[in-house]
Every structure is written in C-alpha cells, then in structure tokens.
Amino acid sequence: MTDRTMLDKDQVREIFVAYQSAPDEETKLLHRERLVEQFIGLVEFLARRFRNRGEPIEDLIQVGTIGLLKAIDRFDLEREVEFSTYATPTIVGELKRHFRDKGWAVRVPRRLQELHLELTKFVSHLGQELGRSPTVAEIAEAANFTEEQVLEGLEIAQAYNFASLDAPITSDDGGTTSFADQLGGEDEQLENLEYRASLAPEMEKLPERERTILYLRFFKGMTQSEIADRLGISQMHVSRLLNRTLMHLREALEDET
Amino acid sequence: MDTIKLNIPASPAYLQVVRLIAAGLATRLRFTLDEIEDLKIAVDELSAYLTGAQGRDGTLEIRFVVHDNKLEISGAGKFAPGQKVRTDLTELSRMILHTVVDSASLQQADGAPVFELVKSKA
Numbered sequence: 001m002t003d004r005t006m007l008d009k010d011q012v013r014e015i016f017v018a019y020q021s022a023p024d025e026e027t028k029l030l031h032r033e034r035l036v037e038q039f040i041g042l043v044e045f046l047a048r049r050f051r052n053r054g055e056p057i058e059d060l061i062q063v064g065t066i067g068l069l070k071a072i073d074r075f076d077l078e079r080e081v082e083f084s085t086y087a088t089p090t091i092v093g094e095l096k097r098h099f100r101d102k103g104w105a106v107r108v109p110r111r112l113q114e115l116h117l118e119l120t121k122f123v124s125h126l127g128q129e130l131g132r133s134p135t136v137a138e139i140a141e142a143a144n145f146t147e148e149q150v151l152e153g154l155e156i157a158q159a160y161n162f163a164s165l166d167a168p169i170t171s172d173d174g175g176t177t178s179f180a181d182q183l184g185g186e187d188e189q190l191e192n193l194e195y196r197a198s199l200a201p202e203m204e205k206l207p208e209r210e211r212t213i214l215y216l217r218f219f220k221g222m223t224q225s226e227i228a229d230r231l232g233i234s235q236m237h238v239s240r241l242l243n244r245t246l247m248h249l250r251e252a253l254e255d256e257t
Numbered sequence: 258m259d260t261i262k263l264n265i266p267a268s269p270a271y272l273q274v275v276r277l278i279a280a281g282l283a284t285r286l287r288f289t290l291d292e293i294e295d296l297k298i299a300v301d302e303l304s305a306y307l308t309g310a311q312g313r314d315g316t317l318e319i320r321f322v323v324h325d326n327k328l329e330i331s332g333a334g335k336f337a338p339g340q341k342v343r344t345d346l347t348e349l350s351r352m353i354l355h356t357v358v359d360s361a362s363l364q365q366a367d368g369a370p371v372f373e374l375v376k377s378k379a
Contacts (some may be wrong), residue, residue: 099270132289133290136280136288141291151277152277154280218353224290235291239294240300243301246298246302250301250302251310
C-alpha cells in the first residue's frame, strides 16, 4: 500500500474545489487520484465487511472503489456533510449490487441469493451461540424461514462464485494475512505427509487453501465448522471450497480410467 | 423405518435431487448442518463412481431408508450393456468416506454397481 497522509477536512475540501474547477481533464484526474488515495482506506474498511461471502477482498476493494469514484463525482461541496459520510452509502451500495448481480457463477434467482446470504449470517451466529453446528430446524427458527427454504439455501451455496483460493484473507483486527501464516506448523506437517503422494497425486496440484481444507477435514478429522473457525471463514464457504475440491478430484479420477 | 425410492437419469446433473432428498430426510432426524454436509459429500462421492463425470446411458435407483437415529442410502446403476464402471474405491475416496459417514461400500452386485452408506446422528 502506498503511504497515506491523512488530510484534514479543509485540505480535503481544497482538493474537491480544485477537482471540480479543474481546467482540463488531466488536472481533474490528478485531483481525483488524490481523493481516491485519501479515501481508499474507507473503501477497504467497508469491503472487509463483505469478506466472508466468498469473494476475494481485492475484487471487493475494486468494486468499492467504483462506488468511491461515483461519490467523488457527485459530491456537492454545498452540502453540510463530510465526504466520508456521503460516500459510505454509495460504496456499500456498489458492493451490495456486486453480490446481487455478479457474485454468482450461475444465474440464481435473487430470492435465493438473498436467502443464501441471510443463511450464512445465521449459520455462523448460531454456531457460535450453541458451540456446535446448528440443525436445520434451529436455523429455520432463528431466521424465520421454513426448513425447506433453509435446505434450498444450503444447496444453492454450490452455485456461488467461489473465492480465489490464493487470495489473502482478512483477520478480524483488519490486518491481512495469508493462509500459510494462519496455519503455521500445520502447513509444515502438510508438506511432510508421507502418504499424500500415494493417496492422490492430484492433491499435489491443488492450491494451498484447498489442500489445507481437505487435509484438516479428512486427515485431521476436523468438522467444517471447526475448519471455518480456524481459518476465519464461514462454514458455508468451507463447504463450497470442499465440494469444489472434491469435484475436481473426482474429475481427475475419471481421466485416469 | 420408512423407505423412499427414487429413479434418476445416470447424470451428475440430477445428483442435486439426491442431495436435497438426503438433506431433507437428515433434517427430519435433526442432523446438524455439519452432519448434513458430510452426508451430501458421501452421496456425491459414491454417486460419482456410478454416473462418471459425463453421465451414463441408464438410470440410478436410489433408496433411502430412514431409521430412528440414522439414514441408510443405497444406489444401484442400471446401465445399458457394455458400460464399464469401476467399483474399487480409491484410497482418497475411502479416506473421505471414512471421515464423513459410519460406513460406505461400493461393489458389483448381480452385474450392477451398487453403493451403500449409513450415517447416524451423533
């Protein structure tokens, strides 16, 4: 990340004035660039709030930046609000739209998309509350859905556009860290698995994150919820990644015979 | 003990229906979400051997048996003659199945590939 000097309200206002009264396009873009630099932190902050929904954080920041540009473009200095207050709903709106329209690998009716996003929330919340994986009945009750709706929502999770596996993940304190960092010693063990090669040469080719989840689930016997906690992602995301990995492995199996 | 039977074309595209029924029945037994996910993985893993990645000419006969505390699922491939289906589970498949269900098997029975699995509630 580039070095950012935080400007105060008046300085920001000055750039806005310069931006809006720029004599030519080039100068205008230059000022806009400065404004983006100034508020990219806000975009990152807001993007991180959507990080557990299966999209790479870099993509979310890009989407959020589009929102920021729109806000910069439309900001009226006559208004009595600070720019960050003005820009927040625009950026969030852009992020939400991204999930609604582009976040799905397969076209899924909006009703189901929303159902799915709702469910992800309730599943992790309930899991923490109960200290175990919730039942469908419990989720249905908490979310005020029917059991059938919950089942439907869980099944369509597989249609969701998966996160890039090598993407850095974001921890709760806002710092970014790679999967390898979080796993520490576990990863070394993973490298030393004697039986790995004999089990499936295909496993070698998997991205680190997929291999890790596979390893934790099937070699260490951790549940999906436990893996989710460990890696700081949602259980439903673990489910998606796991299912996709297994699908790959099955296809590889097919090629062999 | 209740039994549900389902015939689907032997194509991966229809496995979703099997998963949904399995999940629905598991829900009746108050399985947790983790257990349901495990069950679906097992269904997918075993069914993949029967359908192959591209699907086959024929049908899968799936049978769900609901017990008080466990679910038993079996599937038989009824294919046009001459289709070779492997029934030896890979080491990885064994490992996966061992982790997610109580028991699982795949074998030839009366000339048809058949899988069976049992998953009980913790």
